[in-house]
Amino acid sequence: xxxxxxxxFNVCLIIGDALAxxxxxxxxxxxxxxxxxxxxxxxxHAHTYLAILVSLLPFWILIFVLLGLYNVRVYDKRFSExxxxxxxxxxGILFIISFSYFTNTAIFPARLVTVYGFALAFFFAxxxxxxxxxxxxxxxxxxxxxxxxxxxxDTKTTSRLIxxxxxxxxxxxxxxxxxxxxKHSPHTTKSFRxxxxxxxxxxxxxxxxxxxxxxxxxxxxxxxxxxxxTYAQENHIAYRFVxxxxxxxxxxxxxxxxxxxxxxxxxxxxxxGWGRVVKRLTDLxxxxxxxxxxxxxxxxxxxxxxxxDGGPVAFTQKRLSRFDTVVRVHKFRTHKPAYSxxxxxxxxxxxxxxxxxxxxxxxxxxxxxxPRLSLIGGFLRRYSLDELPQLFNVVRGDISLVGPRALVPxxxxxxxxxxxxxxxxxxxxxxxxxxxxxxxxxxxxxKLDLYYVQNWxxxxxxxxxxxxxxxxxxxxxxxx
Numbered sequence: 001x002x003x004x005x006x007x008x009f010n011v012c013l014i015i016g017d018a019l020a021x022x023x024x025x026x027x028x029x030x031x032x033x034x035x036x037x038x039x040x041x042x043x044x045h046a047h048t049y050l051a052i053l054v055s056l057l058p059f060w061i062l063i064f065v066l067l068g069l070y071n072v073r074v075y076d077k078r079f080s081e082x083x084x085x086x087x088x089x090x091x092g093i094l095f096i097i098s099f100s101y102f103t104n105t106a107i108f109p110a111r112l113v114t115v116y117g118f119a120l121a122f123f124f125a126x127x128x129x130x131x132x133x134x135x136x137x138x139x140x141x142x143x144x145x146x147x148x149x150x151x152x153x154d155t156k157t158t159s160r161l162i163x164x165x166x167x168x169x170x171x172x173x174x175x176x177x178x179x180x181x182x183k184h185s186p187h188t189t190k191s192f193r194x195x196x197x198x199x200x201x202x203x204x205x206x207x208x209x210x211x212x213x214x215x216x217x218x219x220x221x222x223x224x225x226x227x228x229x230t231y232a233q234e235n236h237i238a239y240r241f242v243x244x245x246x247x248x249x250x251x252x253x254x255x256x257x258x259x260x261x262x263x264x265x266x267x268x269x270x271x272x273g274w275g276r277v278v279k280r281l282t283d284l285x286x287x288x289x290x291x292x293x294x295x296x297x298x299x300x301x302x303x304x305x306x307x308x309d310g311g312p313v314a315f316t317q318k319r320l321s322r323f324d325t326v327v328r329v330h331k332f333r334t335h336k337p338a339y340s341x342x343x344x345x346x347x348x349x350x351x352x353x354x355x356x357x358x359x360x361x362x363x364x365x366x367x368x369x370x371p372r373l374s375l376i377g378g379f380l381r382r383y384s385l386d387e388l389p390q391l392f393n394v395v396r397g398d399i400s401l402v403g404p405r406a407l408v409p410x411x412x413x414x415x416x417x418x419x420x421x422x423x424x425x426x427x428x429x430x431x432x433x434x435x436x437x438x439x440x441x442x443x444x445x446x447k448l449d450l451y452y453v454q455n456w457x458x459x460x461x462x463x464x465x466x467x468x469x470x471x472x473x474x475x476x477x478x479x480x
Contacts, residue, residue, distance in 0.1 A: 005145035005172070009136060010070045016132060017064060018057050020124035021092070025053050028116035033109050042106040052107050056099060060092040067091075075129065079463045082126065089122040141169045148210050149173050150201055152228060153217030154180030157242050161214065162192070176208060177201055180217070198228055215241040271424050271456040278458055283401050286465075287394035294388050301332055301385060308376050311337030314389055319399075319406035321426040324419075327398035329406055330389035334377030347372050384472050390428050402461040403427025404449035421449045424456070434467040 029049055033040065067084045068074045075081050093114060100107045108114050139145050146168055151158055159182060165173040177193035179201050195201040213232050218241060219225055232239035271279065302313045314332055321327045333340050339347040348356045351371060360367050373381065380386040393399045399406055406426035431452045432445040452460075 005147070006072060009132075009145070012132060013070055013075065013129065014061055014064075016128045017069075017125050018061060020128045021057060021060060021121045022050075022054065024120035024124045025113075025117045026050065027120055028113045029109070031116055032112045036112075038110075040109040041111065042109050044106050044109040049107065049109065052105070053096070056096055059095060060088075063091050063095065064088045075133075079467060080459075081129065083459065083463060083466075085125055085129075086122055089118055089125070092121065093118040136172075137169060140172050145172060147173045147212055148208060149175050149212045149214060150177055150179070150205065150210055151175060152179040152198060152201075152213060152215040153242075154178065154182050155216050155242075157216045158182060161216065173212070176205055176210065198224070198231075202231065210235075210237055212238040212240065215239070217242075271453070275456065275458065279400060279461070280397070282458075282461070283394050283397070287391055287401055291391040291395060294391060297385075298332075298388050301380065301388070304376055305333060305374075309337055309374060311340065315341055317341075317408065319426065320409055320422060321399055321406060322422060322424055324422055326409070327393065327406070327426075329393050329399065332380055332386040332389060334374060334380050334386045335372045336374045336377075339372040387428060394428055398425075400425040400427045401429065402452075402464050403430055404452060405430055405432060405445065421446065421453055424453050429464060429468040431464065434464060434471050 029046060033046075064070065067088050069081065069084055069088060073080075074084060096107060097114065099105070108117075136145065149165065151161060158178060158180070162175055162178075165171050165175055168174040175192050177195055179195045179198050181194055181196070193201075193204065195204065213228060215225070215228060229239055231237070305311070305313050312333055314330055316328045316330050318326050319329045335342075335347070339350065342350065344360055345357050348354055348360070353371065356367065356371070370378075377386070390399065394401055403424055403426050404421045431448040435448060
């Protein structure tokens, strides 16, 4: 029972984007030509101007399509959508300018119309999509467009999926039932049906529209798996499965024929070839620029630290980076001089508070009111200002702007995926630092590091950097 809600939403997005762009360039014309009486560079009548732009609209929408702006993985993620909208608006305006040049056709009566059109096209498209997203969620609350799901399997992943999909007003998914008796209880209090077999579930749900089957556990019997897949295909139901070794399938996958046999090659990281060159150039250019901007603030922080307690301004610590390389990273000192440079266990014993060791470790290597922190240290940690000296490490090439958290060797030994995580350079910031790290355990943070390594993209790096500034300025300081 195919759910057409996503298709309808995509069509609405296309129509809305086309209208937003049209309105944007109409307003741009009015602002510069109608309301501004300065001389124009070309005498282009309003009807001619709009007729040409409307005829070129399909090409602009095609640019949006190629950028993935009608893909659920993009329009459901604000930062990804925002960045691609900006790129799409820029490429779209370049296309129209190029068309005007190569066809020797005057389209814009003045340069400012181009500038206004670009800015307004981005703003109006973003505003429309924000409204559309809100309306879509409002319809979810009335049951319109909801995707009904049956989950097959009783693994830990099943419980996580139930929790993730529990708020159907936001996700648009509603779990109708589970095939299997859950050993791991989900956190959600919502009730759902549990079945002993797939046949029982299908029989009970035959009067309800089922849109998606998610199999979280592949059975040893291939016939049972084929039965579920065949039923989904015959009834036009979306089918997804979670591989048993989930870490294997989050990497950079390549499907190919190997001596006439279909195979899946799993690369250790997506950051290979030209990707590494682009990433290093970004570290040099953007990291160098950030370092120049940060130098005056670093000088002020250094003076304040020195005047506050007379202790050292900074400290250097050995951390691990790509291929097990030991690097020395620099940070502003945030601990009181007596505890600076000591391992947590040593510091807590020295202050006669050994009971804090267990609390510190159980809380993911974090204490809300860490007694080791100096007065200025707490402030620096909150806004991640203690990390600024690591910009020197970025420019030198010890670490990257974005990557897995650079950890001391004994910490990383705890992770079974150590060698996979260290297949790329460690980073000043990363997925864990923008994902509410105070709520994540050590192992969960390392899973995010591994996901980054195996799914790296340059656009993803830019999004992480943008979110890092947002988190630091408006939320909490990062820690890793």
